[in-house]
Amino acid sequence: xxxxxxxxxxxxxxxxxxxxxxxxxxxxxxxxxxxxxxxxxxxxxxxxxxxxxxxxxxxxxxxxxxxxxxxxxxxxxxxxxxxxxxxxxxxxxxxxxxxxxxxxxxxxxxxxxxxxxxxxxxxxxxxxxxxxxxxxxxxxxxxxxxxxxxxxxxxxxxxxxxxxxxxxxxxxxxxxxxxxxxxxxxxxxxxxxxxxxxxxxxxxxxxxxxxxxxxxxxxxxxxxxxxxxxxxxxxxxxxxxxxxxxxxxxxxxxxxxxxxxxxxxxxxxxxxxxxxxxxxxxxxxxxxxxxxxxxxxxxxxxxxxxxxxxxxxxxxxxxxxxxxxxxxxxxxxxxxxxxxxxxxxxxxxxxxxxxxxxxxxxxxxxxxxxxxxxxxxxxxxx
Amino acid sequence: xxxxxxxxxxxxxxxxxxxxxxxxxxxxxxxxxxxxxxxxxxxxxxxxxxxxxxxxxxxxxxxxxxxxxxxxxxxxxxxxxxxxxxxxxxxxxxxxxxxxxxxxxxxxxxxxxxxxxxxxxxxxxxxxxxxxxxxxxxxxxxxxxxxxxxxxxxxxxxxxxxxxxxxxxxxxxxxxxxxxxxxxxxxxxxxxxxxxxxxxxxxxxxxxxxxxxxxxxxxxxxxxxxxxxxxxxxxxxxxxxxxxxxxxxxxxxxxxxxxxxxxxxxxxxxxxxxxxxxxxxxxxxxxxxxxxxxxxxxxxxxxxxxxxxxxxxxxxxxxxxxxxxxxxxxxxxxxxxxxxxxxxxxxxxxxxxxxxxxxxxxxxxxxxxxxxxxxxxxxxxxxxxxxxxxxxx
Numbered sequence: 001x002x003x004x005x006x007x008x009x010x011x012x013x014x015x016x017x018x019x020x021x022x023x024x025x026x027x028x029x030x031x032x033x034x035x036x037x038x039x040x041x042x043x044x045x046x047x048x049x050x051x052x053x054x055x056x057x058x059x060x061x062x063x064x065x066x067x068x069x070x071x072x073x074x075x076x077x078x079x080x081x082x083x084x085x086x087x088x089x090x091x092x093x094x095x096x097x098x099x100x101x102x103x104x105x106x107x108x109x110x111x112x113x114x115x116x117x118x119x120x121x122x123x124x125x126x127x128x129x130x131x132x133x134x135x136x137x138x139x140x141x142x143x144x145x146x147x148x149x150x151x152x153x154x155x156x157x158x159x160x161x162x163x164x165x166x167x168x169x170x171x172x173x174x175x176x177x178x179x180x181x182x183x184x185x186x187x188x189x190x191x192x193x194x195x196x197x198x199x200x201x202x203x204x205x206x207x208x209x210x211x212x213x214x215x216x217x218x219x220x221x222x223x224x225x226x227x228x229x230x231x232x233x234x235x236x237x238x239x240x241x242x243x244x245x246x247x248x249x250x251x252x253x254x255x256x257x258x259x260x261x262x263x264x265x266x267x268x269x270x271x272x273x274x275x276x277x278x279x280x281x282x283x284x285x286x287x288x289x290x291x292x293x294x295x296x297x298x299x300x301x302x303x304x305x306x307x308x309x310x311x312x313x314x315x316x317x318x319x320x321x322x323x324x325x326x327x328x329x330x331x332x333x334x335x336x337x338x339x340x341x342x343x344x345x346x347x348x349x350x351x352x353x354x355x356x357x358x359x360x361x362x363x364x365x366x367x368x369x370x371x372x373x374x375x376x377x378x379x380x381x382x
Numbered sequence: 383x384x385x386x387x388x389x390x391x392x393x394x395x396x397x398x399x400x401x402x403x404x405x406x407x408x409x410x411x412x413x414x415x416x417x418x419x420x421x422x423x424x425x426x427x428x429x430x431x432x433x434x435x436x437x438x439x440x441x442x443x444x445x446x447x448x449x450x451x452x453x454x455x456x457x458x459x460x461x462x463x464x465x466x467x468x469x470x471x472x473x474x475x476x477x478x479x480x481x482x483x484x485x486x487x488x489x490x491x492x493x494x495x496x497x498x499x500x501x502x503x504x505x506x507x508x509x510x511x512x513x514x515x516x517x518x519x520x521x522x523x524x525x526x527x528x529x530x531x532x533x534x535x536x537x538x539x540x541x542x543x544x545x546x547x548x549x550x551x552x553x554x555x556x557x558x559x560x561x562x563x564x565x566x567x568x569x570x571x572x573x574x575x576x577x578x579x580x581x582x583x584x585x586x587x588x589x590x591x592x593x594x595x596x597x598x599x600x601x602x603x604x605x606x607x608x609x610x611x612x613x614x615x616x617x618x619x620x621x622x623x624x625x626x627x628x629x630x631x632x633x634x635x636x637x638x639x640x641x642x643x644x645x646x647x648x649x650x651x652x653x654x655x656x657x658x659x660x661x662x663x664x665x666x667x668x669x670x671x672x673x674x675x676x677x678x679x680x681x682x683x684x685x686x687x688x689x690x691x692x693x694x695x696x697x698x699x700x701x702x703x704x705x706x707x708x709x710x711x712x713x714x715x716x717x718x719x720x721x722x723x724x725x726x727x728x729x730x731x732x733x734x735x736x737x738x739x740x741x742x743x744x745x746x747x748x749x750x751x752x753x754x755x756x757x758x759x760x761x762x763x764x765x766x767x768x769x770x771x772x773x774x775x
Binding site: 125128129130131132134135154155199200201202203269270271278280281328332335336339340342343344345346350353354357358360361362365366367370 | 522525527528529531532551552595596597598599665666667668676724728731732735736738739740741742746749750753754756757758761762763766
């Protein structure tokens with residue numbers, strides 16, 4: 001077993017770490033306060049090759065592996081999970097096309113992301129279908145050679161800034177559940193597409209989360225990603241590959257919490273000594289470090305498996321659920337280590353706590369991960 | 383709801399405690415007030431960081447300024463069990479208003495009632511217990527939070543006055559209070575035995591309010607840092623004797639922690655009730671999520687923890703009413719209730735999924751508000767210190 005990074009990976013991590021330190025950390029608090037979309041930061045990240053990292057080389061991408069991606073993403077999320085999520089948004093939008101798109105689609109839509117620093121969005125969730133993807137109501141009606149999409153998508157990361165969307169809709173009746181679900185790539189300027197209200201969120205406030213509304217949006221076969229009725233499978237395969245990214249966000253948040261707490265605990269005095277001398281604080285720090293390390297190993301394992309072509313949904317869910325739950329616990333303890341100061345906007349730990357909560361909710365709640373894990377466990381034989 | 387609760391007190395086994403007619407009436411009145419006046423507005427106050435002065439006045443008209451203060455001193459003449467029930471119900475509607483009241487009752491009125499002379503009670507208790515004026519409590523300093531013995535604010539005697547210099551921070555109600563129970567060092571060499579308490583009018587020259595704190599939660603409860611620059615206070619406004627301050631502070635916090643425990647339970651109850659209602663209407667996989675065992679068990683854990691927290695809290699309150707020392711019991715109540723409230727609020731967000739993360743609903747506020755209950759009036763770590771010290775003594 002070899003846990004060492006290649007020289008390329010080491011360089012990627014160093015680049016991301018420098019970018020985080022110089023460009024992200026100084027502005028993260030302000031972007032959070034005002035809910036400002038990190039457009040310029042993402043443009044700068046694009047310039048140095050930190051956006052869209054998993055896009056294949058054929059379309060001008062870097063063709064990095066999931067493992068490379070999570071190593072880089074941990075660094076960005078150390079600075080701000082809202083910016084991290086914005087960057088994930090593009091990779092997530094691209095994934096269905098990478099997995100099921102035609103060469104032509106890859107060239108056109110993925111090429112747009114590598115040609116210029118623009119955004120894309122993955123549009124799957126609906127007001128009444130979050131965890132339950134197969135419960136979606138967006139309808140796809142076939143009229144001659146055309147597909148007509150009508151529906152409302154919610155919680156769409158990057159919706160307001162995206163040039164195109166990967167949209168999931170249903171051919172057939174809601175009772176068909178996952179059977180009729182179909183994926184399309186839809187340009188932002190297609191007639192009938194509009195962006196609705198923006199969510200005012202607890203955390204990750206720099207990331208844009210808005211509704212996408214589809215009113216009789218007319219598409220052709222050229223927009224169809226994969227085959228009719230294969231959308232549910234595409235969505236699930238996308239999540240299998242994206243869940244290790246969320247574990248990377250968890251690692252970033254936890255490592256930041258640990259660094260901040262370590263520094264503060266050594267400085268802050270109570271009862272005549274640094275609070276780091278108290279066992280209660282020491283044990284909290286030890287617990288944080290263990291959770292970080294364990295999440296990182298689950299993240300590396302799931303990512304490594306994907307790279308080996310041995311993708312296993314259960315491993316991605318382990319990393320995502322354990323990472324998200326750990327990040328929440330660690331960020332909560334970080335506020336505790338800081339005491340009253342931790343509750344104020346003067347220090348970064350209250351933001352870590354708000355940001356961490358989303359990790360347990362998006363891309364499949366912690367409960368959905370447990371369903372995936374249990375279902376896979378129970379289906380195993382022998 | 384607990385109307386009859388069997389539990390044991392240290393000196394009487396299996397005592398049956400039943401809420402009196404008066405306690406039940408106050409609880410119901412507060413619940414109705416919370417539903418009518420607080421719940422519909424709490425989100426807006428939070429968003430706008432607005433202190434709801436008018437609503438606090440209305441709460442005072444219900445007798446909530448000095449619930450356990452005798453009527454002769456302007457209070458409602460009830461007891462601490464009634465007080466805990468009231469704070470829970472108020473906090474269920476708005477945790478910020480909950481702490482505003484808790485600070486006035488427990489941290490301001492209580493020490494003046496217990497340690498003040500009749501003359502001091504006339505001017506410093508009556509108008510505050512009747513709700514005409516608002517009080518606050520100044521113990522914490524930048525370098526002395528959990529470790530209250532590290533006080534640096536000094537009071538130097540000059541004839542019939544003391545001259546006070548120093549800094550206090552995180553002072554809840556500070557920006558809107560009329561008076562403060564203030565802790566100072568009159569003798570730096572004596573450590574905790576050198577601490578002395580005063581009651582000070584916030585309009586005294588040299589009392590300098592700093593900007594209001596920006597916080598994660600309880601955003602409608604203003605708190606701030608206060609500087610004292612050569613502030614002259616009449617010796618007649620000293621509360622208790624010189625050197626008695628630490629004892630006053632600690633016994634005050636024994637009562638305050640009952641209020642914070644009740645506040646935590648109120649926040650938890652609000653989160654629980656919203657989660658339960660949401661679980662009944664939200665559908666996934668073709669059924670209301672309330673039919674999934676994962677959700678059912680979360681709800682079961684939430685209410686079990688809240689009931690346990692309420693029992694601990696009412697027990698501490700009834701010990702205080704009986705005049706029995708209750709430091710350990712108050713700490714147990716505060717520790718357990720605050721941690722339970724955080725677990726409950728976290729689960730409530732989780733049950734709401736994406737909607738729980740949005741500022742459109744109240745649960746994300748409960749999640750933010752709950753966090754402070756593990757920090758102020760002694761962090762969870764300090765409560766564990768109090769409990770373990772009592773155990774090992």
